[in-house]
Amino acid sequence: MIEVAGVTKRYGERAAVDGIGFSVSQGEILGFLGPNGAGKTTTMRILTGYVPPTSGTARVAGFDVQEHPIEAKRRIGYLPEHPPLYTDMLVRPFLRFVATIRGVPGKDINARVDRAIERCGLAPVAGRLIGNLSKGFQQRVGLAQAILHEPDVLILDEPTVGLDPSQIRDIRQLIKSFAGAHTVILSTHILAEVTMTCNRVLIINEGRIAADETLEQLAARGGKTRRIALRLARPGDGVEGAIRAIPGVLSVIREGGQDGAFVVETEGTRDAREAIAQAAVTHGWGLLEMRPITLSLEDIFICIIQGEEAA
Amino acid sequence: MRNVLAIAWREVRTYFTSPLAYVVVGVFLMLSGWMFWASLVRFSSLCLQYGNNPYVFNQLNVNDMVVRPMFGSMAVIFLLLIPVVTMRLLAEERRTGTAELLFTCPITSGQVILGKYLGAAFLLAVMLGVTLSYPLLIMATSAKPDVGPTLVGYLGVLLLGLSFIAVGLLISAMTENQIVAAVGAFGALLMLWAIGWVADSATDTVAYRLNQVTFGLWDKLHLGLGGPTVGDLLNKLSVSEHLGDFRKGLLDTEHVVFYLSVVFFSLFMTQRIVESRRWRG
Ligand SMILES: Nc1ncnc2c1ncn2[C@@H]1O[C@H](COP(=O)(O)OP(=O)(O)OP(=O)(O)O)[C@@H](O)[C@H]1O
Ligand SMILES: [Mg+2]
Numbered sequence: 001m002i003e004v005a006g007v008t009k010r011y012g013e014r015a016a017v018d019g020i021g022f023s024v025s026q027g028e029i030l031g032f033l034g035p036n037g038a039g040k041t042t043t044m045r046i047l048t049g050y051v052p053p054t055s056g057t058a059r060v061a062g063f064d065v066q067e068h069p070i071e072a073k074r075r076i077g078y079l080p081e082h083p084p085l086y087t088d089m090l091v092r093p094f095l096r097f098v099a100t101i102r103g104v105p106g107k108d109i110n111a112r113v114d115r116a117i118e119r120c121g122l123a124p125v126a127g128r129l130i131g132n133l134s135k136g137f138q139q140r141v142g143l144a145q146a147i148l149h150e151p152d153v154l155i156l157d158e159p160t161v162g163l164d165p166s167q168i169r170d171i172r173q174l175i176k177s178f179a180g181a182h183t184v185i186l187s188t189h190i191l192a193e194v195t196m197t198c199n200r201v202l203i204i205n206e207g208r209i210a211a212d213e214t215l216e217q218l219a220a221r222g223g224k225t226r227r228i229a230l231r232l233a234r235p236g237d238g239v240e241g242a243i244r245a246i247p248g249v250l251s252v253i254r255e256g257g258q259d260g261a262f263v264v265e266t267e268g269t270r271d272a273r274e275a276i277a278q279a280a281v282t283h284g285w286g287l288l289e290m291r292p293i294t295l296s297l298e299d300i301f302i303c304i305i306q307g308e309e310a311a
Numbered sequence: 312m313r314n315v316l317a318i319a320w321r322e323v324r325t326y327f328t329s330p331l332a333y334v335v336v337g338v339f340l341m342l343s344g345w346m347f348w349a350s351l352v353r354f355s356s357l358c359l360q361y362g363n364n365p366y367v368f369n370q371l372n373v374n375d376m377v378v379r380p381m382f383g384s385m386a387v388i389f390l391l392l393i394p395v396v397t398m399r400l401l402a403e404e405r406r407t408g409t410a411e412l413l414f415t416c417p418i419t420s421g422q423v424i425l426g427k428y429l430g431a432a433f434l435l436a437v438m439l440g441v442t443l444s445y446p447l448l449i450m451a452t453s454a455k456p457d458v459g460p461t462l463v464g465y466l467g468v469l470l471l472g473l474s475f476i477a478v479g480l481l482i483s484a485m486t487e488n489q490i491v492a493a494v495g496a497f498g499a500l501l502m503l504w505a506i507g508w509v510a511d512s513a514t515d516t517v518a519y520r521l522n523q524v525t526f527g528l529w530d531k532l533h534l535g536l537g538g539p540t541v542g543d544l545l546n547k548l549s550v551s552e553h554l555g556d557f558r559k560g561l562l563d564t565e566h567v568v569f570y571l572s573v574v575f576f577s578l579f580m581t582q583r584i585v586e587s588r589r590w591r592g
Binding site (some may be wrong): 048056082098106 | 409
């Protein structure tokens with residue numbers, strides 16, 4: 001549905017996006033993740049044809065965004081980072097205007113506008129001036145204008161910014177309801193949002209793709225036991241030495257605060273837990289607790305970003 | 312066309328939901344009405360004064376003394392007001408980010424620009440439409456202005472206004488700041504207005520000047536040193552000069568072509584700028 005190949009965008013000397021390539025198939029929900037200034041918004045602007053890339057191509061539904069902009073744009077619904085709203089218009093006339101220029105046939109406009117108002121929970125404010133709405137409702141108007149024409153591809157730049165928790169849940173539900181029939185790309189800083197709505201994650205850092213994985217793959221990175229927390233009832237002096245002797249163990253640290261607490265660092269590829277348990281039994285340390293310290297999504301995210309920076 | 316009209320209609324709504332349209336139309340009517348009334352009063356007092364002097368009385372003509380100055384004053388008021396009408400058009404879209412909506416919709420930049428242009432032109436039509444009441448007012452009296460020349464005059468100020476709007480739109484595409492757009496448009500229009508003022512003293516021919524900048528090469532090629540003067544050329548570029556014949560009631564295609572060229576050139580340049588602007592995001 002979406003194919004991006006070798007897209008670079010330079011502003012002066014700086015490359016905001018540097019040779020990005022990925023593809024999204026129909027029905028997928030792809031999450032864009034990345035620190036501030038990573039190039040998420042720029043990538044989305046290139047996809048929607050607002051900003052032409054310096055080099056590379058972006059195709060939506062088979063149409064090159066630069067060569068056949070009208071055909072490509074017809075299939076895209078886009079919510080920019082700052083919702084593009086005419087503050088001097090009422091909600092309903094604004095949506096009717098957008099429906100018209102998005103190419104909705106005249107006879108369908110009313111029905112589509114009503115449907116978008118209902119789906120985004122705008123009914124209570126449909127007759128109000130957009131400029132007077134709260135930030136959250138403005139965001140919803142922005143979302144409504146993006147889904148009005150039932151686009152094949154929905155591109156949402158930080159769609160849940162400024163919403164209250166219950167609205168966030170509603171909007172996530174709405175986004176999920178698009179899965180299957182529509183293709184969705186959304187950007188966010190909230191990792192939980194990715195786990196809850198997306199089935200694939202693209203981590204962008206400094207204009208490059210740092211990771212392109214399904215949620216399972218990403219979670220699996222954290223699942224690999226690399227650090228193990230231990231608690232022993234009778235830790236003697238020889239504990240560190242004995243554990244370090246186990247193959248695959250890199251280091252053993254005695255946790256200062258808690259008596260008998262250790263953190264064992266192991267090679268990611270080898271699971272040393274069984275051997276540690278064995279040693280505890282033979283030395284009579286009194287093993288109270290042993291658990292793998294799994295990486296949270298946040299940790300993985302930070303690892304990926306920093307790994308990229310170190311490279 | 313549907314897209315163009317949708318954008319034009321939205322523009323018109325914005326004009327009339329903000330105080331801007333009312334202020335602009337109000338100021339225009341107040342000033343043009345006052346000037347019209349002033350020349351009417353002068354005309355009627357002259358008529359009274361020379362009522363028993365048939366020679367002078369027959370020279371007094373309501374077209375010359377009332378209708379023609381009316382078009383002149385309208386043109387001057389446009390010079391001041393049209394930058395205010397056009398300043399918002401593209402500058403505001405860019406500032407508020409709604410440009411990102413327009414340019415990611417399946418419409419072309421040409422349609423956006425044309426829609427904006429027509430929206431502003433509608434406001435111009437409203438202004439001029441209301442002033443049709445002035446000549447109608449004196450139709451009702453015994454001083455009958457000639458209909459033909461009056462209509463030609465109207466065509467002239469309409470074309471002048473349309474060219475002003477196109478220039479204003481062009482300037483509005485160059486900035487995100489409405490004030491800058493207004494001042495810039497005012498400067499550009501005033502320059503186009505006054506460009507012919509040096510015509511009388513610029514009596515060198517264009518060919519002579521070309522000969523100078525090419526260090527005599529022009530003459531060596533026997534291209535001739537006669538032809539139009541620099542002043543003539545500047546006059547041809549002057550938006551005020553081309554209005555003269557319309558005000559006299561003379562319809563000349565040269566002037567129509569001039570104003571339409573200003574419109575097309577400005578709209579074309581606007582489109583080029585909007586397209587390149589997107590290169591910079
Ligand atoms: N119009 C522009 N002119 C110059 N530089 C720009 C422009 N737009 C973006 N940039 C630069 O490109 C880089 C990427 O910006 P972008 O807005 O795509 O980041 P982002 O991932 O969306 O960040 P955020 O999470 O803060 O929204 C930034 O360094 C930014 O300064
Ligand atoms: Mg962004």
